[in-house]
Structure formats: structure tokens, C-alpha cells
Amino acid sequence: MISLTTDFDDFYSGQMKGIIHKINSDAKIIDITHKIKRYSIYEAAYVISNSYAFFPNGTIHVVVVDPGVGSDRIPIVINFDGHIFVGPDNGIFSFFDGEVFKINLDILSQKSLKYGINSISNSFHGRDIFAPAAALLDIGIMDFLEKTNRHVKLPFKKEISENIALISILYVDSFGNIILNLKKEDVNIKGIEVFGVDIPVLTHYEEGNGLDLIALYSSSGHLEISKYLGDANSILKLESGDLLRINLKN
Amino acid sequence: MISLTTDFDDFYSGQMKGIIHKINSDAKIIDITHKIKRYSIYEAAYVISNSYAFFPNGTIHVVVVDPGVGSDRIPIVINFDGHIFVGPDNGIFSFFDGEVFKINLDILSQKSLKYGINSISNSFHGRDIFAPAAALLDIGIMDFLEKTNRHVKLPFKKEISENIALISILYVDSFGNIILNLKKEDVNIKGIEVFGVDIPVLTHYEEGNGLDLIALYSSSGHLEISKYLGDANSILKLESGDLLRINLKN
Amino acid sequence: MISLTTDFDDFYSGQMKGIIHKINSDAKIIDITHKIKRYSIYEAAYVISNSYAFFPNGTIHVVVVDPGVGSDRIPIVINFDGHIFVGPDNGIFSFFDGEVFKINLDILSQKSLKYGINSISNSFHGRDIFAPAAALLDIGIMDFLEKTNRHVKLPFKKEISENIALISILYVDSFGNIILNLKKEDVNIKGIEVFGVDIPVLTHYEEGNGLDLIALYSSSGHLEISKYLGDANSILKLESGDLLRINLKN
Structure with a gap:
């Protein structure tokens, strides 16, 4: 099962769902919300930390609030408390002290290509990186993950x-x-x-x-x-x- | 099949979906809308009365517009016209003259506990009572229902x-x-x-x-x-x- | 698989989903968006042309932005680039140069009737024509299609x-x-x-x-x-x- 949390109050979330189904036509996708205030990584951090535990263990939670898309912030996957989290490393996963992996984009692209997904834009990694990564993890493909120590945390006080x-x-x-x-x-x-x-x-x-x-x-x-x-x-x-x-x- | 109608234009509806899947990972959930004007039990009453018949017989319709959450209004289930309705007894089911049941919260909690759902908050019965009740009904568990004669109706004129x-x-x-x-x-x-x-x-x-x-x-x-x-x-x-x-x- | 793109930011999209499930309780429905600016056939044309290719081949895309509902604009189905498009012929499919079919409403009504769907309103063809047409196509019923040469295109410059x-x-x-x-x-x-x-x-x-x-x-x-x-x-x-x-x- 894949959950989605984004600030794409728009057709962009629909494109993410399409891509996930290209990789796995049996995918089960649940919207947590697409109403995160645009660019608010603080809201996203709260919403996912407060929501994930209401989902079955093993759920893959894709969170995309990504003001730095196309910059050098890295795409990550976190394994925490029996759940998997996928998104940009910009603080949205501040509340999760789990094992952190960097997504190797070369390997991801190579794996995605088999499903007809063939390029990564500079402006929409939700569709081009995080959706395919989640769909691949959902069917057990994870060789695009590399351990990392990076993990941005926001200064919640x-x-x-x-x-x-x-x-x-x-x-x-x-x-x-x-x-x-x-x-x-x-x-x-x-x-x-x-x-x-x-x-x-x-x-x-x-x-x-x-x-x-x-x-x-x-x-x-x-x-x-x-x-x-x-x-x-x-x-x-x-x-x-x-x-x-x-x-x-x- | 479970339909959802709420005023949770937010991640709250996502948490309800998570809980339903904790109880039944094969659940099929359809959003009717989460755009009911907040607190408007009148809107909710119209929307569900005008929408349920477009769904297959036997659909379980969860409706949560619940300004009195945490007060003494009771949680109910109504069996009407081949459909099942689950929500607070505050008038949102004004148009349904069916058999009415009160949800026994002790029994519901006990049944939900088996699925790792273990407390009822004072402020979010959509997630803590109505979603689990619907998911349990969907898999045939209904021993938390008790017949009642209570049924609030709004003064539509x-x-x-x-x-x-x-x-x-x-x-x-x-x-x-x-x-x-x-x-x-x-x-x-x-x-x-x-x-x-x-x-x-x-x-x-x-x-x-x-x-x-x-x-x-x-x-x-x-x-x-x-x-x-x-x-x-x-x-x-x-x-x-x-x-x-x-x-x-x- | 059926995708939905509409300006029904409301319970109207929920009714469409109900109808589709009346015809096929196993239907898989994906929302592209219900946030098209109301009545904007230009927005709809862009959104569907830019989104369909992210879905699996064979997806049936229902697009309903329909200011002329109830007038003489015809309901159509287009077969283009391995995808099927269903909606009103008002320009929303401007970017698709495929085979165009008119929906024969008498035959559609007759087929829908078997599933308990029994009338076509003047104001909501999304629910009464396009949703049943898509659901029937999804289960392989297509004898309500008739070839046509009509196809409205918007003056994108x-x-x-x-x-x-x-x-x-x-x-x-x-x-x-x-x-x-x-x-x-x-x-x-x-x-x-x-x-x-x-x-x-x-x-x-x-x-x-x-x-x-x-x-x-x-x-x-x-x-x-x-x-x-x-x-x-x-x-x-x-x-x-x-x-x-x-x-x-x-």
C-alpha cells in the first residue's frame, strides 16, 4: 500500500498515481492529503508524523512538498517504526529517527525504464523520482537504495x-x-x-x-x-x- | 464497499482511510466528498440522501460532519433502502426512515483492539469510532450494534x-x-x-x-x-x- | 482502469464513482483532478493532453467540463495513442487526432438499464452518460459507439x-x-x-x-x-x- 501526502492540489497528484500504476497496475494508493500549504515543509512534517501510524505496517508513505526541487537536496527513503517513507530530504521527515537511504538516480532510471518511464524533469520529482521509487519498493525492488547519514531536521521548538x-x-x-x-x-x-x-x-x-x-x-x-x-x-x-x-x- | 462523506478537507480523511485498511487491507473506499461546508449537518443530510442510490446495494456510507463530537450525541448505524449508514446522530441522516442502531463503544473498542486500534479521542470520532465501525461491518462483524429508537431529524421545510x-x-x-x-x-x-x-x-x-x-x-x-x-x-x-x-x- | 478529470470539486464526482461501481464493482478509478476551473474547457484540454501518457496503455480517461450540458453538443469517445477518452465534444479533446465515435444514447441507456441505471438528466451527463459509458467500455461493451467525423478543436495559438x-x-x-x-x-x-x-x-x-x-x-x-x-x-x-x-x- 502506498500513501500520498503532497501540496499538489491539482492534477500533479493524478500524474503520480498514473506512474505508480504503470509500474504496478494492482497498486493500492491512499491519499492522506494533497492540501499541504504550498511549500510548507513544516506542515508536511507534522501531517506525516501524526498520520503514518494509522496505516497498516509496511505502508510506503510518499511525501512531496519540495520547494528545492531540482537543487542539490537529495531524494531519500527512511525505514522507521515498521513504515517506509519516500521524499526529498528537506525536513519533512524531521520526526523519524530511522535508517536513511539515498535514492541512486542512475539505478532508479534504469529500473523505471523497463516500465516506459524515461526521463527526470527538473521541476517535478514527485512524478519522476518519488512515485516510481515508491512503486518499485512496493513490488520489492530496492537496489536503488544506498545508505546515507544525511537527514535534514527542522527546528521544531x-x-x-x-x-x-x-x-x-x-x-x-x-x-x-x-x-x-x-x-x-x-x-x-x-x-x-x-x-x-x-x-x-x-x-x-x-x-x-x-x-x-x-x-x-x-x-x-x-x-x-x-x-x-x-x-x-x-x-x-x-x-x-x-x-x-x-x-x-x- | 465503503463511501466517505465528511467536512475533513484535510489529512483527517486520510487517517480514516488508514484505519479502515488496518482492519481490512482489501477494503474498497470511495470518496463521495470531503468538501461539506464545515459543521453543516444540513449539507451533509442533502448530499448523502441524494448520492447513496448511485452506489451498489450494500454499500456502507460513512458520513461525518460532527460539530457535537465528544458531547452526548450518540453514534449510530442505519439500515435503509439496501444501504448502511454510519455516523453521528445529529440530523445528517434526516432523510432515512430505516432501522436505527446505537454503536456500543465498549464492544467496538474491544473488537478494534484486535487490529491495533486502541483508544477513542474526544475530538475525532470519524477516525476513532465511525471508520472502525464501518470497516468491521464491511467484514461482517456487527455485534457492537444495539437497537435504538433515537433518531434526530432536521427541520427541512x-x-x-x-x-x-x-x-x-x-x-x-x-x-x-x-x-x-x-x-x-x-x-x-x-x-x-x-x-x-x-x-x-x-x-x-x-x-x-x-x-x-x-x-x-x-x-x-x-x-x-x-x-x-x-x-x-x-x-x-x-x-x-x-x-x-x-x-x-x- | 478509469481516470477522472472534471470541474466537480464537490460530491458530483463521488456520484460518478458510485455509478461506475454499479456497473463493475471491481472497477479501478483514479482521480486526475476535480479542480479544473469551472467551465474551463481550455484547462481541461491541457490537463488531459499532458497527463494521459503517465497512465498505463488502455486506460479509459473520462473528462467532464461541460458548460453546454443538455444542449446539442454530442457525447464522444476518442481512441488515441493507445488510450480511450470519453466526454463531451466541446474542445476538451483538442489535442487528440484519433478515431472519434459518437455515443448512441438509446443503446447506452438500454445497456445501462441492466445495471439499474435508468434515466439521463439534463444537467449532469458526467454521471448519467460519461460514467456509465466508461464503465461499460471498461468491461468490453462498446456497441453504443458510432463512427463520426465531428470533433471540436479549440483555437490554441x-x-x-x-x-x-x-x-x-x-x-x-x-x-x-x-x-x-x-x-x-x-x-x-x-x-x-x-x-x-x-x-x-x-x-x-x-x-x-x-x-x-x-x-x-x-x-x-x-x-x-x-x-x-x-x-x-x-x-x-x-x-x-x-x-x-x-x-x-x-
Whole structure:
């Protein structure tokens, strides 16, 4: 099984699926999302780290958010926690401490050629490198992998000192919920203060009925700022990768 | 076969698909849409009632638009017209007069645990309850179902008196077509008047060439207000669940 | 295998998938995209011409962007380059010089009826004609096809005279890249001038770091105007089908 996570909210993801089926017409492809904010490697890193474990072991996860396509960032494959990850080495796999392999493009091209795939563009490696690599891995061909020690990691932040935390925004979802790099086990709090606004930590969305901003532990276990039947981020205007200073209330 | 209809225009629908495949790696999943307007139980009710019959008998339709997630609204399964519907009991299944079952969460959790699914969050029952329930039903496991008489229905309106109709808006599609809770068999009209504007009832979109607003019977059989190559709702600004008073012209 | 390309960013594409499965519950359906700009037959023509070859030979490509639905434009099937194309004859298949067939609706209806599909609406031929036609072709039923000489082609332009080119915009992608009807083999240039702005022709996106607009040959082989980590079209405001005069710089 192959999952796809990209910022190709467009026909580009369709071309990737076509290529995978050229190599294996029985391939099973599942979209995680193609709605990553364009170029946001921070969002991609959060989404895949928070999603892969809901898939069967052995799933091959292709993640392509690739602002540096055509530059010298390398194409990699990571083996982590029983799952395989395929994509550019630009930080999207920051949360995975696994075995890392570089994709040897000469060998990949040679293997792909047998399936009628015959060139690598400078601008669309999702289709020309990562989709064929995933499809080949899916049918057990892996001789284009070479061990490497390279592995770019993004500076996601979590600094907690007494009553202040300096943390990264992990993600803002399509409901406007803002997910923070802070878990229940990190702190024991009844509320937070952000930009001078007091925000209570509650248990479920509906408790926010009649209130303004609220916080609760999201389905990923992270603290999330929310607004009941509203859009918290229309007020706070944050995005994945931003740093936020919050006061912690016990 | 499992269909999905949600307001998760995001990676959340991807996680649901992952979970379904954890339980049954051969599952066949079809997206109806993940573009329901967020929190709009009215839209969801229309979309699933208007779409299910285009699927094979026996399809399991998961519908998750769930503003009350984590509250006391119950998770249900409905057996109606040869199809199975799974989702929260908040009105999204208003149009289905079938046999209703409550999902027993203790039994569901116990069954899901065998597939490595081991907790239910307060904020994402699409992934933690409805996806596993659908996947289990799809492989014939249904002992988590308990008969119930509960079934929330939304107040969709259709009051016709001589030349005036008071009706609910069912849906506004991505072309800006406004679909009304009024069918051909309800009235015999040549036109309608809405907000003082005369709108002729025509047969197909292209007859609206050169005209402003037009109406025709949509592919669901309902009267729909439209604008040829335009966006009728950029003028009328209506949404699913709104009430509209129209004058009927014979 | 059946691919889908439409402007139904909505549940309408879901209904098409349901119908296909009614005819063949084992059908394999791949979305190319449902994000074609609504009514843009120019975009659809580019997307399918640029995407089909990435799919396995024999794929049936359903393309539905259909502003004239219900009018006298005919439903067609084209056999071209080892692929099958199904959709309205309104120019979306402009780039395919293959054998063209008209769909005989009486025979199609009769064949579809066996699968419980029993009427053709005036407003949604994607679901009522093109989806069943593709599903039937996919299982080898093709007696609803009749040879025809009709085939609408759109006036995509490419006029090159010394240092000036008058060309059509093929597409603007979700990153704001503007794809021109001009290929590497058409011209030998170091830059272009558009609306008085000099734009260098480079090799990959990252070379545009620190620059404003750049051009490069896209993954489809066409010249594309781009902005590194930005949105070129937020400046130029072009769309598929527009004509553009550019000065060529050697």
C-alpha cells in the first residue's frame, strides 16, 4: 500500500498515481492529503508524523512538498517504526529517527525504464523520482537504495521554563484549529495565555459553547487552540513553523 | 464497499482511510466528498440522501460532519433502502426512515483492539469510532450494534399554499447553483419570484444564455436556481438550511 | 482502469464513482483532478493532453467540463495513442487526432438499464452518460459507439515571427505557475519580455532565489513563468485560453 501526502492540489497528484500504476497496475494508493500549504515543509512534517501510524505496517508513505526541487537536496527513503517513507530530504521527515537511504538516480532510471518511464524533469520529482521509487519498493525492488547519514531536521521548538513555554506551531487545520508542539505529558495546566488572552483548557469542543477561544488536547495528543463552531485562526493568524510564546496557568 | 462523506478537507480523511485498511487491507473506499461546508449537518443530510442510490446495494456510507463530537450525541448505524449508514446522530441522516442502531463503544473498542486500534479521542470520532465501525461491518462483524429508537431529524421545510412556498435550501454546489427543497411533482410552475426577482423555469442551462438568474430541475429532481456560466449564489448568498419564501408563477 | 478529470470539486464526482461501481464493482478509478476551473474547457484540454501518457496503455480517461450540458453538443469517445477518452465534444479533446465515435444514447441507456441505471438528466451527463459509458467500455461493451467525423478543436495559438510570439496560455497551476503554449524545440531563447518585464529563462526553480519572475521549461516540456516560493500569477492574472504576446530574447 502506498500513501500520498503532497501540496499538489491539482492534477500533479493524478500524474503520480498514473506512474505508480504503470509500474504496478494492482497498486493500492491512499491519499492522506494533497492540501499541504504550498511549500510548507513544516506542515508536511507534522501531517506525516501524526498520520503514518494509522496505516497498516509496511505502508510506503510518499511525501512531496519540495520547494528545492531540482537543487542539490537529495531524494531519500527512511525505514522507521515498521513504515517506509519516500521524499526529498528537506525536513519533512524531521520526526523519524530511522535508517536513511539515498535514492541512486542512475539505478532508479534504469529500473523505471523497463516500465516506459524515461526521463527526470527538473521541476517535478514527485512524478519522476518519488512515485516510481515508491512503486518499485512496493513490488520489492530496492537496489536503488544506498545508505546515507544525511537527514535534514527542522527546528521544531519546545522550551518550557516554569510558567512560560516557547513552542512551534505544528499545524493549522481546515477548521482553524491551531495545533501546538506541546503534549499533555509536558505540562499540567488549566489554561494558557496567548497575546494577552486567557484560554481555558477544556475536554471537548462543545464545552466551548458560549466561550471565545478554548484549548483542548487534540486527537494527536497535542494541545490545540480552538473555537466552538468557529475558526480560531481567523483571530490568531498563525501558521505551521511559527514560534509562539505562551503563559501556562496551573 | 465503503463511501466517505465528511467536512475533513484535510489529512483527517486520510487517517480514516488508514484505519479502515488496518482492519481490512482489501477494503474498497470511495470518496463521495470531503468538501461539506464545515459543521453543516444540513449539507451533509442533502448530499448523502441524494448520492447513496448511485452506489451498489450494500454499500456502507460513512458520513461525518460532527460539530457535537465528544458531547452526548450518540453514534449510530442505519439500515435503509439496501444501504448502511454510519455516523453521528445529529440530523445528517434526516432523510432515512430505516432501522436505527446505537454503536456500543465498549464492544467496538474491544473488537478494534484486535487490529491495533486502541483508544477513542474526544475530538475525532470519524477516525476513532465511525471508520472502525464501518470497516468491521464491511467484514461482517456487527455485534457492537444495539437497537435504538433515537433518531434526530432536521427541520427541512416545504410549505406550499396557493402561490407561495416556504422552503429550505438543500444545498449550494461549487458552481453556485442553489438547490431548493421543491420537486417537479410538488408544483406546476413556469417561474418563481425570489427577493422581487423573476426567475423563469427552463429545461437546460444553455437556455439561460443571455439571461440572468434561471431555474431548472436539477439532476436530483429538485428545483435549482442557476446562472448560465455564472454563480447564482454570488448574488443570493444562501446556504444549506436557510429558509426561503418564493412566489410561484403558473 | 478509469481516470477522472472534471470541474466537480464537490460530491458530483463521488456520484460518478458510485455509478461506475454499479456497473463493475471491481472497477479501478483514479482521480486526475476535480479542480479544473469551472467551465474551463481550455484547462481541461491541457490537463488531459499532458497527463494521459503517465497512465498505463488502455486506460479509459473520462473528462467532464461541460458548460453546454443538455444542449446539442454530442457525447464522444476518442481512441488515441493507445488510450480511450470519453466526454463531451466541446474542445476538451483538442489535442487528440484519433478515431472519434459518437455515443448512441438509446443503446447506452438500454445497456445501462441492466445495471439499474435508468434515466439521463439534463444537467449532469458526467454521471448519467460519461460514467456509465466508461464503465461499460471498461468491461468490453462498446456497441453504443458510432463512427463520426465531428470533433471540436479549440483555437490554441502559437505564432512565432522573428522576435515576437503570440501564444495561448495553456494552464495556471495551483502554485501560480503559468504554462505557455511554447516548447523548447520551438525557440532558442535566453529570456522573454512580458508586459515590459524581462524574464530570464533558467533551469530550475531555486535559481530564481532573490529574483522576481523567472521562466523555465516545465515538467510538460512547455515554457512556464514562475516565481521562486511565490505565485507568479498573482502578478500577471492570466488564465487558460488567454492570448499573450511575448518578446523573445536570444
